[in-house]
Amino acid sequence: MTQSPSPNLTMQQQPPPIDLKPYFLVLSDIEEDYGGKLDWPIFFGNDKPVEIDVGSGRGLFLFNAATRHPERNFLGIEVDYREGRRAARRFHKRNMDNVRVLGGDVFVAFKKMIAPHSVDAVHVYFPDPWWKRRHRSRRVFNDNFVDLASRILKPGGLLHSWTDVEEYFGVISALMDHHSDFDTLPTPEEHTPENNDDYQTSYERKKRKLGLPIYRGRWQRKPR
Numbered sequence: 001m002t003q004s005p006s007p008n009l010t011m012q013q014q015p016p017p018i019d020l021k022p023y024f025l026v027l028s029d030i031e032e033d034y035g036g037k038l039d040w041p042i043f044f045g046n047d048k049p050v051e052i053d054v055g056s057g058r059g060l061f062l063f064n065a066a067t068r069h070p071e072r073n074f075l076g077i078e079v080d081y082r083e084g085r086r087a088a089r090r091f092h093k094r095n096m097d098n099v100r101v102l103g104g105d106v107f108v109a110f111k112k113m114i115a116p117h118s119v120d121a122v123h124v125y126f127p128d129p130w131w132k133r134r135h136r137s138r139r140v141f142n143d144n145f146v147d148l149a150s151r152i153l154k155p156g157g158l159l160h161s162w163t164d165v166e167e168y169f170g171v172i173s174a175l176m177d178h179h180s181d182f183d184t185l186p187t188p189e190e191h192t193p194e195n196n197d198d199y200q201t202s203y204e205r206k207k208r209k210l211g212l213p214i215y216r217g218r219w220q221r222k223p224r
């Protein structure tokens with residue numbers, strides 16, 4: 001009978017993860033290397049406008065947006081390091097200088113590391129719906145999140161959020177439409193993809209291929 005290798009041996013045989021700095025950083029790197037602050041001109045090395053993708057997953061939005069808009073910087077914040085590193089490997093391979101992924105919880109980054117009114121846009125695509133009622137408190141979109149987004153956005157900055165979950169979109173719309181810092185903008189139109197990568201995100205591709213409707217919202221931070 002063939003014996004499976006001991007867990008220790010398997011660990012030893014795994015190559016160490018490649019260093020993806022500065023494409024993939026974690027919150028402790030920001031503490032240690034940047035004094036705990038995401039000071040954009042220092043972080044990106046230029047003063048281009050900054051857009052943040054919350055829960056950036058495999059990074060399709062970041063890749064397309066950063067390729068199409070070299071005049072802007074993009075930061076993904078992703079709590080799942082595996083997904084974040086996967087996205088960052090693609091940016092590293094192509095030496096992309098206007099896109100980075102931060103591994104960690106968006107609430108920590110928004111609250112502690114990002115200066116008020118320093119961000120041009122926040123994107124939240126297909127946030128986890130946490131279907132079970134007792135898990136709902138884990139959702140990213142809540143009062144606190146909207147207040148934090150309002151704090152970091154520049155006056156006139158945009159918040160985009162899409163989902164296939166009608167009930168969650170109702171919650172997101174209610175929070176955004178009733179927040180005194182935001183104006184509701186017209187619903188973005190559905191785009192017809194030209195190829196398999198021409199979707200807003202991987203989740204949008206997955207859900208549209210299943211024929212599910214997608215709910216799209218866009219809000220603008222009011223001038224102060």
Ligand SMILES: C[S@@+](CC[C@H](N)C(=O)[O-])C[C@H]1O[C@@H](n2cnc3c(N)ncnc32)[C@H](O)[C@@H]1O
Pocket residue numbers: 054055056057058077078079080083104105106107124125126127128140201202203204
């Ligand atoms: C359903 S996936 C959507 C991924 C991507 N936006 C897309 O549309 O393909 C939601 C992502 O949000 C991430 N996420 C959930 N809570 C988060 C948090 N508090 N901070 C950062 N990322 C979070 C999850 O790890 C997951 O990758």
